[in-house]
Amino acid sequence: MVLDRIADLVGVDPLIVAALLGAVGLVVLFLLVARLRGPSAEARESQRAHEEAQERAPPVDVGETYTFGVKELSEHHSGTQVAVGEVEGFVLFVEDIPGSVGPGDVIRAKVLSFNEGRTSADATFVEKA
Numbered sequence: 083m084v085l086d087r088i089a090d091l092v093g094v095d096p097l098i099v100a101a102l103l104g105a106v107g108l109v110v111l112f113l114l115v116a117r118l119r120g121p122s123a124e125a126r127e128s129q130r131a132h133e134e135a136q137e138r139a140p141p142v143d144v145g146e147t148y149t150f151g152v153k154e155l156s157e158h159h160s161g162t163q164v165a166v167g168e169v170e171g172f173v174l175f176v177e178d179i180p181g182s183v184g185p186g187d188v189i190r191a192k193v194l195s196f197n198e199g200r201t202s203a204d205a206t207f208v209e210k211a
Contacts (some may be wrong), residue, residue, distance in 0.1 A: 084090040135201040141170040142203060147192045149211045150174065154185050165189065167206070183210065 088099050121129070142148055150167040158164045158175065165176040165183055176191040183189060190206035 115151050132201065135172070136199050140196060140203065141172050142174070143180050144193050144195060144203075147190055147208055148174070148205075149188060149190045151175075152183060152185050152187045152189060155179075155183075165191075169189075174205045175202065176205045176207050179207045183207070 088096075088180050092099070112115045132184050148169045152165045152167050154166050156175075157162055158165050158177065162177065163179065165187075167174050167176065167189070174191060174193065176189065177199075179189075188211040190208040190211050192208055193203050193205045196203045
């Protein structure tokens, strides 16, 4: 039998070879089913929210200052740390934050520019609120 030959080649019991082949088969089957099912509910909701954001006018204006809570700190594409917050669900990336600012803090920031698609904006730190 094929399993016996494989077991002889690697020096293990044929039952171990059969179990390993079965496990590999299950993993392949799981990945195939997951691939066929498509994106998760969370991914679909994220895509829907992104599409809605592209269709609506931003609730902020360039040059205006807004007060909001910091949701998280993130690394900006420039390599600097930025505060991430939202105004009416619209995401702001705030640069030039002092080291004392962290998630949960309420800050004021001035909107500098919109990002591509106008689904988020860059802002600069003004003060802790």
